[in-house]
Amino acid sequence: MxxxxxxxxxxxxxxxxxxxxxxxxxLARSPAVVSELAAxxxxxLPSLMxxxxxxxxxxxxTSEKHGRVRTVSLRPGALDVLHLWLDEQRTxxxxxxxxxxxxxxxTNPKET
Amino acid sequence: MxxxxxxxxxxxxxxxxxxxxxxxxxLARSPAVVSELAAxxxxxLPSLMxxxxxxxxxxxxTSEKHGRVRTVSLRPGALDVLHLWLDEQRTxxxxxxxxxxxxxxxTNPKET
Numbered sequence: 001m002x003x004x005x006x007x008x009x010x011x012x013x014x015x016x017x018x019x020x021x022x023x024x025x026x027l028a029r030s031p032a033v034v035s036e037l038a039a040x041x042x043x044x045l046p047s048l049m050x051x052x053x054x055x056x057x058x059x060x061x062t063s064e065k066h067g068r069v070r071t072v073s074l075r076p077g078a079l080d081v082l083h084l085w086l087d088e089q090r091t092x093x094x095x096x097x098x099x100x101x102x103x104x105x106x107t108n109p110k111e112t
Numbered sequence: 113m114x115x116x117x118x119x120x121x122x123x124x125x126x127x128x129x130x131x132x133x134x135x136x137x138x139l140a141r142s143p144a145v146v147s148e149l150a151a152x153x154x155x156x157l158p159s160l161m162x163x164x165x166x167x168x169x170x171x172x173x174t175s176e177k178h179g180r181v182r183t184v185s186l187r188p189g190a191l192d193v194l195h196l197w198l199d200e201q202r203t204x205x206x207x208x209x210x211x212x213x214x215x216x217x218x219t220n221p222k223e224t
Binding site: 017018021025028029079085088089090091092 | 128
């Protein structure tokens, strides 16, 4: 699956930077305009725009311009590729623990 | 939490390479000796050792030498920092869907 692995490469590289992760964390709450995203960082706007471009190229965010205001959103399902890969890496012991957890939820719904 | 973010940087950077991800995928099944890990890759052993060093520095793997044989293992909980970060990024809609899923599991255990 070369497409899947290319996507993962891009997503992981994009997220391997604390500023870009902070942008994703902010957008997970709600869309935001660029000036709002820039506010918490002591960073020149062109540098932030460069980070946004990396996130957009990785398929993590989308943006839309209305007049002079650009609104940035987390793309729905943006992190699915990473969830999927992580799920596949669960070790046999973790899978067993998960099955036990599901079993307990089903048999003792009140106690969970 | 600078430590948490440094760990995440290192883990994400280490995983943003298809060879290193393939090594983690293999080790999620069971520990392996270095020659076994090298087998699927048409790669010189020093290059593979370099990849293993990056994974070890990121805290993802450990290795142990017995005589002339080095066995490599996925560190238990190696990917927890990434699971944790991803969980924190669930959007309000995803959180609501999760709560609904748990509710359905509890009220209709047979149908899940």
